[in-house]
Structures are given as C-alpha cells and as structure tokens.
Amino acid sequence: MSGKILVVLVLVFSTNAAFADQGVWVADESFTNFNFVCQRRYVCSIPTPVIHADDEKIVSTPSKIQTGVCTVGSNSPTCGDCATNPPAEACDWDVVKK
Numbered sequence: 001m002s003g004k005i006l007v008v009l010v011l012v013f014s015t016n017a018a019f020a021d022q023g024v025w026v027a028d029e030s031f032t033n034f035n036f037v038c039q040r041r042y043v044c045s046i047p048t049p050v051i052h053a054d055d056e057k058i059v060s061t062p063s064k065i066q067t068g069v070c071t072v073g074s075n076s077p078t079c080g081d082c083a084t085n086p087p088a089e090a091c092d093w094d095v096v097k098k
Contacts, residue, residue, distance in 0.1 A: 020094040023047065023060055025086035036070045038082035044091035052095045060093035 023044045031040040044061040052058065066084040073080015 020092050021046075023091035023093045025064075025091050027066075027084065027086070031068075031082035031084075033070050033079040033082065036079070038068050038070045038079060038084070039065050040068060040082045040084045041065055042084075042087055044093065046093050050095065055098055056095050057098050058093055059096055061089065061091050064089065 024047050025042045026045045028041045028043070031038050033039075041063050042065075043063045046058065046060070050058060064087040066087060068082045068084030070079035071081045071083050072078070
C-alpha cells in the first residue's frame with residue numbers, strides 16, 4: 001500500500017514541475033565598466049503576460065551579473081557598449097501560491 005502512495009506523490013510533484021516555463025534573459029541597458037572590462041545585469045523575463053489569481057505570484061530565476069568586454073562606440077571613446085553573453089543557466093519562471 002505504501003508503494004502506491006509513493007508513486008502518487010511522485011506523480012503529483014513531477015506534474016507540478018511541468019508547469020514551470022522557459023523565460024528569456026534580458027540585458028539591462030546600463031552597465032558598469034572598469035577600463036576595458038564591463039559588467040551587465042541580466043533579468044529573467046517572462047516572454048508573454050501571464051494572468052494569475054490574487055493569491056498567486058510569479059517567481060523566476062534570480063538576476064545574474066555577466067562580465068564582458070567594452071567596445072568602442074559613439075557614446076564613449078573607451079567603453080561605448082558592453083559585449084556580454086546571456087547567462088548559460090536556464091531562465092525559468094512559474095506561478096506559485098503566495
């Protein structure tokens with residue numbers, strides 16, 4: 001009997017995990033620079049608006065700071081832009097109870 005209960009619990013937890021969805025890493029416009037090295041924050045964003053109940057909230061992968069290389073641009077002779085790649089970690093979000 002306890003084996004059947006365990007199987008049901010595993011199915012419930014694995015089903016809930018399936019509701020998590022893939023988000024998109026979005027780079028902040030601003031960045032900090034130190035000579036020719038720079039850092040930019042990436043935020044895990046939901047690609048489309050989500051409607052949820054008042055007793056629920058959206059949780060997502062925490063923001064990440066990425067280090068990159070300054071590129072010369074019209075804004076500055078030393079660091080016009082910060083060339084970074086989005087984080088390698090997956091950007092996931094989910095709707096959960098508050």
